[in-house]
Each structure stands twice: as structure tokens, then as C-alpha cells.
Amino acid sequence: MEEWNFPPNYNNDYFPDPNSPYWFRDRETMAPEKRDELIVARIREVMAYAYDHSPFYQRKWDEAGIKASDIRSLADFEAVPVVTKQELRDSQAKNPPFGDYLCCPESDIHHIHGTSGTTGRPTAFGISRRDWDTIANNHARIMWGMGLRPGDTVFVAAILSLYMGSWGALIGAERLGCKAFPFGAGAPGMTARAVTWLGMMKPAGLYSTPSYALRLAEVAREEGVNPREFGIKVLFFSGEPGGSIPSIRDKIQDIYGAKVVDCGTMAELTPWMHASGSADTEGMLLWQDIVYTEVADPNTHRRVPYGEQGTPIYTHLERTSQPMIRMISGDLTHWVMEDNPCGRTYPRLPKGIYGRIDDMFQIRGENVYPSAIAEILEGLAGYGGEHRIIISRSGSMDELAVQAEFDQKVADKGPDAVRELGERAEAEFSRVLGVRARVEMVEPDTFPRTDFKAQRVVDDRDLYQSLHQKRGG
Ligand code: 8LH
Known part of the structure; x- marks a missing residue:
């Protein structure tokens, strides 16, 4: 089998046949059974490795009465208790800084990263040299599947501090033999500079969030540049929904004249591209030989x-520093098993x-x-590109209001x-979602744009509840 070992030890000089659509043909196309x-x-x-190297997994599995040798089938594995984000935080609070699920000596840590959220105790990622190399190889393989090739320029347009997305894209591009451009995002004036640099470098690949790709296109137009002039072939997105939502995906593909590929799971699960579309397959494939993904009932975990x-x-099937074994995401999706075009x-x-x-x-x-609301608005001609979702309580009922910008042509x-x-927007909400939404149209450019993940929901119910409690009601 092509370099499928544990612990992994990738050959950094390996490249597939240039005409092959696959990096590792056998691993990618073998019979699923x-x-x-x-x-x-x-x-x-x-599991045996994690048990031997981490008090965290010892405790957890001893309590559940489960051993690695008990796992004889994928169904057996469903009995292994899930790992939550809160458990990781607690483990790091008690065993700072990397928690007692760190399975390598601290001296092996080659990179420190962390969660990008702004509330609560952040979680630190201690990533060994071996894992860094594994992540780069996994991402290069998946990016090859997107159609990127050695020599292509890859422009990373996302913040390069506490966001694993940017780093994962960067090291994948490096291992793939691309010209990697860690441009970043988030500093004042940076989007206008991105427009200039994109025009100069004409990258084959651009990595960002879908929201930021839309923002970038708006700024390009303000600067009198048609985003098609960048000559991008592949836009690969992660971090938020969008890349697999037809109205958003098609709009971005049309604006840039490029293919959109959706990828990304969670920073803890880096190599986070393990859920990713390919040049010929839309949605996200679950690259099960890298990270094994179960789509499960949120309550029974089956x-x-x-x-x-x-x-x-x-x-994780290939990580050795902080392997996540049955980490529950709390996201929602649906999965299928069909013949894939690729x-x-x-x-x-x-x-x-x-x-x-x-x-x-x-x-x-x-x-x-929230992504369903974005999907509907993006499909409406005349939508100005940004909106807010306000959930409030009137009487005993929750009410949905959407403030949506109209574009200049409508203005x-x-x-x-x-x-x-x-x-038209109200009619679409009731037709598609089955709910009545009050729509208020607002001027173009009413809302600030994001250079990261969009935050569009304003929940008035919390306000209502706290007032209610204060009144003793
Ligand atoms: C997504 C998607 C997606 C992430 N479609 N929702 O970008 C990849 C990694 C590094 C990342 O974003 O990790 P982070 O910051 O831990 O956020 C994870 C959450 O982001 C995940 O649970 C999802 O809710 C969301 N997400 N990629 C839809 N392609």
C-alpha cells in the first residue's frame, strides 16, 4: 500500500505520475469494504498508541471498560466514548499547556498553534515535527486532487496567526511544490493590497473563507478590477458553509471564472482538508484513510x-502528537455513498x-x-451581498427578521x-424554509464585511430572557 503506515513516515520526494488524477491511486480508489x-x-x-502514551485516553477508556483490542469492526468502534472540546480545555487547564492527551514528549513539539475563538479558555495545539510533515503530505495529496500542481502559485488569503486554516493551506502548497504566498488577511487596507498582488502574481490557487472571497471581489470591483483578471483556476474554501451551497458556490465561480472546492473540518482535526471536494466531485469527500469520519446521531453517537x-x-489515523479519537464536532451534515465522478x-x-x-x-x-438563509439570499438577483438575521420574541413566539442589502442596480x-x-425574499423564505420571515431591505454597504468567518445572527431572545428573569417572571 502506498505509504499507509502508522506512525506515518512520508517520503517527501514522492510525486505521482503527472498525468494521474490521484496522488495515491490505491488508497483513493480501493473498494470501500x-x-x-x-x-x-x-x-x-x-488506540493502542494513544492508550500507551496518554493518561487522558487511559482514564477515558478504562472508565468505559474499552480496550483497543476490543475493536473488531467499525460497529464496535461506535462504543468508544466521544471526546468533546470541553474535555480538551479541562485537560489543558489541569495539565498545562498541552493537556494530558499529548502523546509525544514536549521536546518533540515543532509548532504551537491554538484555537481562534475569542471566548473561553483557548486550546493549544502542540504539533510534532512528524505530524507537521504528515499534515503537509496529506494536504498536498488533497490539493493535487483539487487540480493544483507543482509550480502553481497558491495565494493564502486568511489570517496567519491563530487560524489553522491558513497554515494547513500553506504547508500543503509547500509540499506540493507550489509557489506558496502566505499573504494573510485581517490588517487594515490589506484587501486592497491583495487585489494588487493577485493581479501581479496571477495565482492558480486561492485559499480563503467563502465570505472573504466575496469581499475580495467587491474590493476588486471598487478598484476597477474584474476578479477574472486574476486568472485563478481553483478557489478552495474552508472555515464556514458556502463552498457547497449552490447559489453561493455558483456566484463565486462566476465572479472569478474559477472552480470552487469546499473543504475543512476543525482545527483540532488538522489535516483539516480530510473532508474535501475534488476537481470533478462537488461537496466534500471524506478521505477516510487519513481521518476516519462517522456521521452519527448527536445523542447516541452511533x-x-x-x-x-x-x-x-x-x-485521526495518522497523527501522533495530539491524536483525536472520536472527537465530536457538534456540526450537522448528511452523508451519502455513491459513485463519485472523480x-x-x-x-x-x-x-x-x-x-x-x-x-x-x-x-x-x-x-x-443561518446558512440556509444565506443560500436563499445569494440566489436572488438584486441582493447586495450582506445581511443580518434577527431572532426576537414577540409574545410567546419566536420571530425571524432578516435585514438584507439590495445592490446598486436595485437602488x-x-x-x-x-x-x-x-x-420576493419573503416569498422564498416561506417557500423554502416553511417559515414567515419579516424582510427589511437596507442600502448597499450597510453592514461591515468580514475578512474571516461571517457572524450574522443577532439573537434577541437572550435579551428577552434576561429581562424576564430580572422581573422575576
Ligand atoms: C465549516 C467548514 C466548511 C469549517 N463548511 N463549516 O478551516 C478549517 C479549520 C481549520 C477550521 O475552520 O477550524 P476551526 O476554526 O476549529 O472551526 C471549525 C468549525 O468551522 C467547524 O466545526 C464548522 O462549524 C466550521 N467549518 N470548515 C462548513 N467547509
Whole structure:
């Protein structure tokens, strides 16, 4: 088998045949049943390794009465207790700085990174030299599958501090033999400078969040530049929904004249590209031989059948410093097992990852995701590119209001066109989501744009509840 060992020890001089669409043909196209057998054996090895090297996993599995040698099938593995983000935080608080799930000597750590969130105790990632190398090889392989090739320029347009997304894209591009450009994002004036540099470098690949790609296109136009002039072939996105939402994906593909590939799971699960589309396959393939993904019932943590929805639970099969074994994401998706146009035999998330279950809200009994609202608005001609979702309580009912920008063309046509667009949006919300939403159309450029992940939900219910409690009601 092509370099499928544990612990991994990749040959950094390896490249596939330039005409092959696959980096590792066997690993990517083998019969799924055969792969599953090999994954079971690999899981036993990874669990035995984690047990031997970490008090965290010893404690957890001893309490559950589970041993690596008990795992004889993928169904057996579903009994292994999940790892939560909170457990990782607690472990790091008690055993600073890397937690007692660090499975290598601290002296082996080659890179420190951390979670990018701004609330609560952040989590530190201690990544060994071996794992850094493994991540680079995994990402190079997946980027090859996207159609990127040695010599291509890859422009990383995302913040390069506490965001694993940018680093993962960068080291994948380096291992692939690309001209890697760690441009970054987030500093004042940087988007306008990105426009200049993109025009100069004409990269084959651009990495960012989908929201930022839209922002970049707006700034390019303000500077009198058509984003198609950048000559980008592949835009690969992670960090938030968008790359697998048809209205958003098609809009971005059209703006740039480039292919969009959706990828990305969680920073803890780096190599986070292990869920990624390919040059010929939309949505996200689950590259199961790198990170084994189960789409599971959020309560029982058992896999749901293909065709159904659940939350992804991830298991590293190639990491040795902080391996995650059954880490629960809290996201929602649905998975299928079908023939993929690219010939890879992996399961697929046809609509990508919808978002975090926590971000879902219920309006009169209907579950609504912020990404579904974005999908509808992006599909409406005349939408100005940014919106806010306001959930408030009127009487005992939750109400959904959406403030959406109209674009300049609608503005030029006048108030009747604005009203007509608002009515179309309301009709679409009730047709697609089955909920009544009050739509307020607002001027172009009302809302600030993001250079990272979009935050669009304003939840008024918390305000309502705290007022209610203060009144003793
Ligand atoms: C996504 C997606 C996606 C992430 N579609 N939702 O960018 C990849 C990694 C590094 C990342 O974003 O990690 P981070 O900052 O830990 O955030 C993880 C969450 O981001 C994940 O649980 C999802 O809710 C979301 N996410 N990539 C939809 N392609």
C-alpha cells in the first residue's frame, strides 16, 4: 500500500505520475469494504498508541471498560466514548499547556498553534515535527486532487496567526511544490493590497473563507478590477458553509471564472482538508484513510445510515502528537455513498457541512440554519451581498427578521424595485424554509464585511430572557 503506515513516515520526494488524477491511486480508489477492514486494523493501532502514551485516553477508556483490542469492526468502534472540546480545555487547564492527551514528549513539539475563538479558555495545539510533515503530505495529496500542481502559485488569503486554516493551506502548497504566498488577511487596507498582488502574481490557487472571497471581489470591483483578471483556476474554501451551497458556490465561480472546492473540518482535526471536494466531485469527500469520519446521531453517537443527517465524529489515523479519537464536532451534515465522478471511493457530504447544531434556531417548530438563509439570499438577483438575521420574541413566539442589502442596480431603479425584492425574499423564505420571515431591505454597504468567518445572527431572545428573569417572571 502506498505509504499507509502508522506512525506515518512520508517520503517527501514522492510525486505521482503527472498525468494521474490521484496522488495515491490505491488508497483513493480501493473498494470501500477493503478500506474499512484496513481502517479497523489502523484504529486498533492508533488506540493502542494513544492508550500507551496518554493518561487522558487511559482514564477515558478504562472508565468505559474499552480496550483497543476490543475493536473488531467499525460497529464496535461506535462504543468508544466521544471526546468533546470541553474535555480538551479541562485537560489543558489541569495539565498545562498541552493537556494530558499529548502523546509525544514536549521536546518533540515543532509548532504551537491554538484555537481562534475569542471566548473561553483557548486550546493549544502542540504539533510534532512528524505530524507537521504528515499534515503537509496529506494536504498536498488533497490539493493535487483539487487540480493544483507543482509550480502553481497558491495565494493564502486568511489570517496567519491563530487560524489553522491558513497554515494547513500553506504547508500543503509547500509540499506540493507550489509557489506558496502566505499573504494573510485581517490588517487594515490589506484587501486592497491583495487585489494588487493577485493581479501581479496571477495565482492558480486561492485559499480563503467563502465570505472573504466575496469581499475580495467587491474590493476588486471598487478598484476597477474584474476578479477574472486574476486568472485563478481553483478557489478552495474552508472555515464556514458556502463552498457547497449552490447559489453561493455558483456566484463565486462566476465572479472569478474559477472552480470552487469546499473543504475543512476543525482545527483540532488538522489535516483539516480530510473532508474535501475534488476537481470533478462537488461537496466534500471524506478521505477516510487519513481521518476516519462517522456521521452519527448527536445523542447516541452511533453512525446513521448513508442518506441521513447527523453530526460528524472524527478520528485521526495518522497523527501522533495530539491524536483525536472520536472527537465530536457538534456540526450537522448528511452523508451519502455513491459513485463519485472523480472515481474516489469515499463517502461524500453532498451539501458540505450546514453549520453548528448550536447555531440552528427554531422558528415556530421549524429548524433553520443561518446558512440556509444565506443560500436563499445569494440566489436572488438584486441582493447586495450582506445581511443580518434577527431572532426576537414577540409574545410567546419566536420571530425571524432578516435585514438584507439590495445592490446598486436595485437602488438605481428606485423604491418600487426595493419593495419588490423584499417581497420576493419573503416569498422564498416561506417557500423554502416553511417559515414567515419579516424582510427589511437596507442600502448597499450597510453592514461591515468580514475578512474571516461571517457572524450574522443577532439573537434577541437572550435579551428577552434576561429581562424576564430580572422581573422575576
Ligand atoms: C465549516 C467548514 C466548511 C469549517 N463548511 N463549516 O478551516 C478549517 C479549520 C481549520 C477550521 O475552520 O477550524 P476551526 O476554526 O476549529 O472551526 C471549525 C468549525 O468551522 C467547524 O466545526 C464548522 O462549524 C466550521 N467549518 N470548515 C462548513 N467547509
